[in-house]
Amino acid sequence: MSKTLLYGATKIDETNSAYAPVESLAAFQWKNRVFVLFADSDNARAARQENQLLADRSGLDERDMVVLKVSGGSVRPLFGAADALDGKSIRRELEAPEAGEFAAFLVGKDGTVKLKVSEPVTNGELFAIIDSMPMRAAESMKPDK
Template sequence: MIRILKATALAIFVAGGPFPAVAAGLDTFGWKNRVLIVFANPGNSDAAEQRRLLLEDRPALSERDMVIIEVNGDAVKPIFGAAGTVTAAELRKDAGIQEDTRFAAILIGKDGGIKLRADRPVAPDQLFGLIDSMPMRANEASR
């Protein structure tokens, strides 16, 4: 009985974490790209500000293997990089975002885990600082 409890506790510990891993919709990016998904209502000024902020430094986005996708209603629009064939419904489900969410920016790491959730535009230095602090990024930068 104790062995079963220990195995269950270990499984919960390993599966747990601050954010859940993402599912099938983003699998095409796994281990290749970091993905920032911007969810916004049509005409949302925060989405326009997020685009402006990030596209000012395209070389930094490329260097970090970034893909930026904007989801407005049912539309999926690639902002930087290729969006693949993901749908708005898949992205919302994977990121745990309601359809009526006014604005959300979600960073997905190369490992498929959610690394950041924001309800306001994310400054490039905050985003790049977070990415650069990740062990995988440190390994990439040292090559």
């Protein structure tokens, strides 16, 4: 299983594209964390990932998540609101694999990629990564949460 955790670097190299905001998802910056799932509809790993994520809608909502599925050039929101997104731009900017292959990315509220996986991730793993982020810790301290 391949997982790349991009969160947690002690020194951020601003010239490294891994830390550059994803322009095609700029509408979500500072409002939502975005989980982007790449695969065709008949991909078993994508179906497993979808089912796992959507089984805990309250957990997604609590963490201000939007879940998007990119198939070819189309984008379908699985959780949260999203319109007028270009799947090809998102695929290119995230350097996702070719259409039909499974990949998933977590984009933080700052617009940068925090996690890249080539196998489904459990909600526990995903939420642990999010909950360890400084911005999430600050959100948890607010009285309205």
